[in-house]
Amino acid sequence: MTPLLSVQDLSKMYGGHIGCKDVSFDLYPGEVMGIVGESGSGKSTLLNCMAGHLVPDAGQVVFDTRAEGPQDTVTMSEPERRMLGRTDWAFVHQHARDGLRMGVSAGGNVGERLMAVGARHYGDIRATATDWLERVEIDAGRIDDRPTTFSGGMQQRLQIARNLVTGPRLVFMDEPTGGLDVSVQARLLDLLRGLVRDMGLSAVIVTHDLAVVRLLADRLMVMKSGHVVEQGLTDQVLDDPQHGYTQLLVSSVLQV
Amino acid sequence: MTENAYNFAYLDEQTKRMIRRAILKGLAIPGYQVPFASREMPMPYGWGTGGVQVSAAVLTPEDRFKVIDQGADDTTNAVSIRSFFQRTAGVATTTHTQEATVIQTRHRIPEEPLNEGQILVYQVPIPEPLRFLEPRETETRKMHALEEYGLMHVKLYEDIARHGHIATAYAYPVKVEGRYVMDPSPIPKFDNPKMSGNAAIQLFGAGREQRIYALPPYTQVVSLDFEDHPFEASKADHPCGLCGADDSYLDEVIVDDAGGRMFVCSDTDFCDARQSAGFKGKDAA
Ligand SMILES: Nc1ncnc2c1ncn2[C@@H]1O[C@H](COP(=O)(O)OP(=O)(O)OP(=O)(O)O)[C@@H](O)[C@H]1O
Ligand SMILES: [Mg+2]
Numbered sequence: 209m210t211p212l213l214s215v216q217d218l219s220k221m222y223g224g225h226i227g228c229k230d231v232s233f234d235l236y237p238g239e240v241m242g243i244v245g246e247s248g249s250g251k252s253t254l255l256n257c258m259a260g261h262l263v264p265d266a267g268q269v270v271f272d273t274r275a276e277g278p279q280d281t282v283t284m285s286e287p288e289r290r291m292l293g294r295t296d297w298a299f300v301h302q303h304a305r306d307g308l309r310m311g312v313s314a315g316g317n318v319g320e321r322l323m324a325v326g327a328r329h330y331g332d333i334r335a336t337a338t339d340w341l342e343r344v345e346i347d348a349g350r351i352d353d354r355p356t357t358f359s360g361g362m363q364q365r366l367q368i369a370r371n372l373v374t375g376p377r378l379v380f381m382d383e384p385t386g387g388l389d390v391s392v393q394a395r396l397l398d399l400l401r402g403l404v405r406d407m408g409l410s411a412v413i414v415t416h417d418l419a420v421v422r423l424l425a426d427r428l429m430v431m432k433s434g435h436v437v438e439q440g441l442t443d444q445v446l447d448d449p450q451h452g453y454t455q456l457l458v459s460s461v462l463q464v
Numbered sequence: 465m466t467e468n469a470y471n472f473a474y475l476d477e478q479t480k481r482m483i484r485r486a487i488l489k490g491l492a493i494p495g496y497q498v499p500f501a502s503r504e505m506p507m508p509y510g511w512g513t514g515g516v517q518v519s520a521a522v523l524t525p526e527d528r529f530k531v532i533d534q535g536a537d538d539t540t541n542a543v544s545i546r547s548f549f550q551r552t553a554g555v556a557t558t559t560h561t562q563e564a565t566v567i568q569t570r571h572r573i574p575e576e577p578l579n580e581g582q583i584l585v586y587q588v589p590i591p592e593p594l595r596f597l598e599p600r601e602t603e604t605r606k607m608h609a610l611e612e613y614g615l616m617h618v619k620l621y622e623d624i625a626r627h628g629h630i631a632t633a634y635a636y637p638v639k640v641e642g643r644y645v646m647d648p649s650p651i652p653k654f655d656n657p658k659m660s661g662n663a664a665i666q667l668f669g670a671g672r673e674q675r676i677y678a679l680p681p682y683t684q685v686v687s688l689d690f691e692d693h694p695f696e697a698s699k700a701d702h703p704c705g706l707c708g709a710d711d712s713y714l715d716e717v718i719v720d721d722a723g724g725r726m727f728v729c730s731d732t733d734f735c736d737a738r739q740s741a742g743f744k745g746k747d748a749a
Contacts, residue, residue: 315625323617324615
């Protein structure tokens with residue numbers, strides 16, 4: 209089987225300082241990859257390099273495109289990469305306000321990606337937006353309200369709806385449950401798990417929270433100082449960690 | 465200082481050449497916003513400094529110049545711009561759309577169809593149609609470059625969600641020759657169809673924002689809309705009270721202090737010509 213995403217020797221330096229170094233992995237269709245590691249270990253750097261938000265210094269990010277099969281997204285043209293960014297890829301930011309248009313109604317936020325790929329029927333766009341609000345458990349009656357009037361958990365769910373509405377095949381998430389109350393986190397995780405399963409999504413999820421990876425991730429990468437120190441099936445890594453750092457992390461001696 | 469101390473049409477030849485280059489580039493890429501080094505003009509921003517610079521760059525001594533402000537030739541703004549070029553360029557002026565070779569306008573397109581050889585110069589306050597939803601200039605430039613115009617429809621979507629119909633009545637966004645999305649300046653959307661296939665050259669100048677864009681003659685200009693909310697070039701549903709025209713854009717004016725109102729053509733030259741030809745509205749004296 210062709211991997212959906214194949215990352216090879218991806219590296220990013222900030223001046224003389226390592227962001228991430230020589231990261232390689234394959235992600236197969238329908239798989240969820242978790243990335244954990246302490247603060248500053250390079251998780252966001254890696255994610256942003258993969259998603260095209262940062263330009264890596266070296267390495268490849270090969271995506272199995274619908275039209276032309278595996279393509280290195282690092283070297284493809286910017287229009288092509290941006291097109292991927294609003295069709296087959298989605299990016300969920302930790303802070304919903306970074307991923308939403310706060311001055312636009314909930315319906316407009318969800319509809320934007322549809323309009324970006326050519327939807328021109330107001331009634332259809334609105335029906336799809338309504339449907340998606342319901343799928344992320346937001347009352348359809350709030351469709352014309354701005355996200356500024358939403359709670360943190362609702363904003364995050366709205367961001368997820370806005371991203372998934374075009375049926376992407378790969379979702380990048382940077383701490384999607386970070387900064388939310390524990391009970392709100394649990395509900396969001398539940399929702400994410402349901403969506404991932406129902407849509408057969410592939411995802412790369414960065415998190416501090418081992419509970420998140422246990423629930424969502426099929427496989428796990430552990431990062432330290434920009435390097436991947438261990439990767440494998442999630443249960444394997446968590447139940448039988450090989451690397452000393454992972455052992456510390458799992459035994460919660462390390463506060464991640 | 466005497467008036468002869470000014471160069472023809474106020475701007476020095478070097479500056480005019482720079483502006484003409486921007487205009488030519490704009491004509492070559494219809495709807496594309498060309499940056500130019502806007503000069504200080506002896507009038508404040510918001511008074512049409514962009515339009516004035518474009519007019520200065522295209523005027524020749526043989527031209528006949530008309531200025532309209534919301535359709536009228538006699539507002540303070542129109543009068544002062546007209547007299548500015550009378551003094552600095554010595555060009556002939558007119559209020560008749562047909563006779564003018566260069567027409568500078570704020571907020572309207574004349575009712576009478578324009579002809580080949582005429583130039584219509586628009587004063588533009590905000591040239592960037594995407595500004596409303598995306599304030600970052602670096603991002604809007606990229607959106608234009610890559611034809612990423614979904615955001616423009618988000619604005620129209622918001623309109624319908626809030627008002628039940630597309631409530632944008634002025635500066636209604638258009639797509640030029642299937643490529644660039646353009647802000648037509650704050651003309652009423654009633655005027656939008658006149659931009660398309662127009663025989664005249666249409667030039668747009670934004671002074672504060674330092675942008676020039678253009679439509680060469682017979683350019684296709686399409687107003688954005690949704691399939692189930694099609695664009696409508698609407699106007700007040702009345703005939704003109706003075707000349708009886710039922711196909712011209714109307715202003716509502718208060719006629720007495722008892723709340724009496726009437727609708728009259730906003731294009732004063734058009735209205736005057738009709739009245740001279742014997743057309744009469746119900747409020748005509
Ligand atoms: N823009 C930048 N300029 C310079 N150094 C940076 C920049 N962004 C990140 N770094 C550094 O790169 C390293 C990796 O940062 P990164 O943000 O990827 O870590 P992270 O694992 O996402 O951390 P956190 O869990 O706190 O979000 C850190 O040492 C960080 O200080
Ligand atoms: Mg981070």
